[in-house]
Amino acid sequence: MNIPMIKALVKKDWMLYRRYIVAYSVLGIAATFLMIAPSVVAYYIGQVLLVTVLIGASAHISISSVVTEKKEDQLSFIMGLPLNVTDYVISKTLGVLAIYSVCWVVIVATLVFAIDISGLSDGLLPMAIVCSLEILVATALLLSIGILSGSEPITIVSMVVLNLFFNVFLFSMARIPDIGNNLWGDVAVFSPTVFKIIAVEIVLIVSITLGTIGIKSRQQCFM
Amino acid sequence: MTIKLFLSQTDNRPMYLQIMAQIKQKVMVGDWQAGFHLPSIREMASSIGVSVITVKRAYLELEREKVIYTQQGKGSFIADTQAIRSELQFEALDNKLKDAVEEAQSLGLSAEQVQTRLSDILNEKYSN
Amino acid sequence: MSDLAIQLTGVNKHFNYFDLKDINLELPKGQIMGFVGANGAGKSTTIRLIMGLMQADSGQVSVMGMNMPEMQTQVKQRVGFSSEEMKLYGSKNLGWHIEFIKSIYPHWDDKYAKELLGRFDLNLEQNIKQFSKGQHIKAQLLLVLARKPDLLVLDEPTTGLDPVARQEVNQELALILNDESRTVLFSSHNTADVEKISDQITFIDRGAIINTDNKESFLDNWxxxxxxxxxxxxxxxxxxxxxxxxxxxxxxxxxxxxxxxxxxxxxxxxxxxxxxxxMTLEEIFLANVNYRRAGEKV
Structure with a gap:
């Protein structure tokens, strides 16, 4: 493992995507403000916009940094540099996830803060956090699929499936009594169920990432 | 020191012969005098854009023909020009004569016919 | 220390419709080798094996005395590799790419990079996607040359260049001749480019090396x-x-x-x-290829 090289690769990806990260963060913050505006219509528009920004940023950054880079032969340029497959896959899993997390953290932190200080019921908080984490899990998974398959069609189909799954996830969470029943309450109820879901999500992110590194590292050559 | 040799892709001679011919020409016209320090093989190769192995061969052949001499560790120099210049000039003359003879051959002239023509020319020139 | 920059011994690589067969190749340090073959002859595959981007089915690949692909990180630190298929990031300019490469190679030569920028007539600020094909290739070559690598591996460096750009690139490659410690392997299907600056020439056809010798012997013997x-x-x-x-x-x-x-x-x-x-190198190459192919048919 060549740590300076991995750092250089992550820095390069950061430079490539930072203006998008800033733009997504601004859009996310704007969506959050719509949500807390004193209008139900604004709330729903804001909510849809927020989810769209989080998922859109995730799909854009993962597909572009992995699949498009390969398709447009910039990966060929990278392969000639002093690195091996392990260095590359670490930069694309941990690195790109970290880059995406910058706007994710900004947006989710704004959302939590906004729910807390605004007239919106604090009961929404557990749902907001659980759903945001699901998007992070999906990002890790999409990166993994992109890296392991190297295929644009497979990755795009996976992205569509993951988007559909997000809606399924949203409804399933709302139907869990611990979460659904407290949604519009004044207090954020972090029940053991909520913690369990959060724990599962974090374990998933870690294991998908480590698993991808483990599988791809067994490959000695790029081609 | 920048060196210019004028080499041609369409010249039928191998590149090393072209290099030799150009260096000889520089000596003949007096641009490079006896004791002139030639660029190193690598410098020459680099400035004329020809491989090291080709320039090396040209230098070796020139050395064999005593146009240049090489001192261990110091490089290559043009040999005493006085003797070489006439030597080179004779060689150039011989080459021209060869060309003429080859042309005569391609016209299907016999050796006697060529000789007759040559003596005609000689008579004309030397009678003046 | 080995005196060979590149050594391939009995290398085989199988593909569905193509086989690289028993490749043996040696390039001594300080020499320039032209690697000549038709399109699809196996030049790029051989170069990928040399760079550790592909694993041979059998045989040994060693670069700067190190085994490939095991030592690819260390080897690539000392090798400048550029190939026809490589692309730079279109949304960024050359200056950005220079900063990126400079952060990876400690021997990066800023002065040389500036000279190249002038000689190649390239603009630091212009986005790569606005570059012509020739400018793109020259930009890549600049990124490779200014690293001051011990070994340069160039896959088709002059393919697709207009005559002016080709001359600029060839002149730059000729300047490398000045440095006796630098080794170059470059592939081409343009024999005129190869003929001029190479010390060694290797012909490859249909996945097999059909001839390798120093250039003067080639030209003398044929x-x-x-x-x-x-x-x-x-x-x-x-x-x-x-x-x-x-x-x-x-x-x-x-x-x-x-x-x-x-x-x-x-x-x-x-x-x-x-x-x-x-005979010109091109004539020698063609005669060689036709002879081998006729032999295969029998």
Whole structure:
């Protein structure tokens, strides 16, 4: 493992995507403000916009940094540099996830803060956090699929499936009594169920990432 | 020191012969005098854009023909020009004569016919 | 320390429709090797094996004395590799790419990079996607050259360049000749480029190396001999002849181990030798390929 090289690769990806990260963060913050505006219509528009920004940023950054880079032969340029497959896959899993997390953290932190200080019921908080984490899990998974398959069609189909799954996830969470029943309450109820879901999500992110590194590292050559 | 040799892709001679011919020409016209320090093989190769192995061969052949001499560790120099210049000039003359003879051959002239023509020319020139 | 920059021993690589067969290749340090072959002959595959981007099915690949692909990180630190298929990031400019590469290679030479920028007539600020193909190739070459690598591996560096850009690139490659510690392997299907600056030449065709030698030997050993025969009877070729063409009493013979004895031998048989002509590298390559392919058919 060549740590300076991995750092250089992550820095390069950061430079490539930072203006998008800033733009997504601004859009996310704007969506959050719509949500807390004193209008139900604004709330729903804001909510849809927020989810769209989080998922859109995730799909854009993962597909572009992995699949498009390969398709447009910039990966060929990278392969000639002093690195091996392990260095590359670490930069694309941990690195790109970290880059995406910058706007994710900004947006989710704004959302939590906004729910807390605004007239919106604090009961929404557990749902907001659980759903945001699901998007992070999906990002890790999409990166993994992109890296392991190297295929644009497979990755795009996976992205569509993951988007559909997000809606399924949203409804399933709302139907869990611990979460659904407290949604519009004044207090954020972090029940053991909520913690369990959060724990599962974090374990998933870690294991998908480590698993991808483990599988791809067994490959000695790029081609 | 920048060196210019004028080499041609369409010249039928191998590149090393072209290099030799150009260096000889520089000596003949007096641009490079006896004791002139030639660029190193690598410098020459680099400035004329020809491989090291080709320039090396040209230098070796020139050395064999005593146009240049090489001192261990110091490089290559043009040999005493006085003797070489006439030597080179004779060689150039011989080459021209060869060309003429080859042309005569391609016209299907016999050796006697060529000789007759040559003596005609000689008579004309030397009678003046 | 090994004196070889590149060594391939008995390397095989199988694909569905193509096989690289028993590749043996040696490039001593400080030399320039031109690697010539038709499109699809196996040049790029061989180069990928050398760079550790692909694993050979059998055989050994060693670069700067280190085994590939195991030591690819260390090797690539000392090698400048550029290939036709590589692309830079279109949304960024050359200056950005220079900063990126500079952060990876400690020997990066800023002064040299500036000179190259001028000689290649490239703009630091212009986005790569606005570059022409020639500018793109030159930009990549700049990124590779200014790292000051011990070994340069260039896959088709002049392919697709207009005559002006090709001359600029060839001139730059010629300047590398000045540095005796630097080794270059470059592939091309343009024999004129290869013929000028290479010390060693290797021909590859249909996945096999068909000839490798130093350039002067190639040019000396290969001759086209023009003969005038005593009768229209088919000529019995002498010496190592690889191609005979005859029309009536005139014949042309290509010989790959020429020496004066061959001419004498023809004269003994009452055959007139009109000329023993030099061949260009391109003619030698084509004769070589046709000869091998004809042999395969038999």
């Amino acid at each position: 001759k086209r001999i023009q003969l005038e025969l005593p009768s229209t009877h088919p000529l019995t070729p002498l010496g190592s002849t690889i191609n005979v063409e005859q029309d009536g009493r005139i014949a042309s013979v290509i010989c790959n181990q020429f020496d004066e004895a061959v001419i004498e031998a023809y004269k003994q048989q009452n055959i007139k030798v009109h000329a023993a002509d030099n």
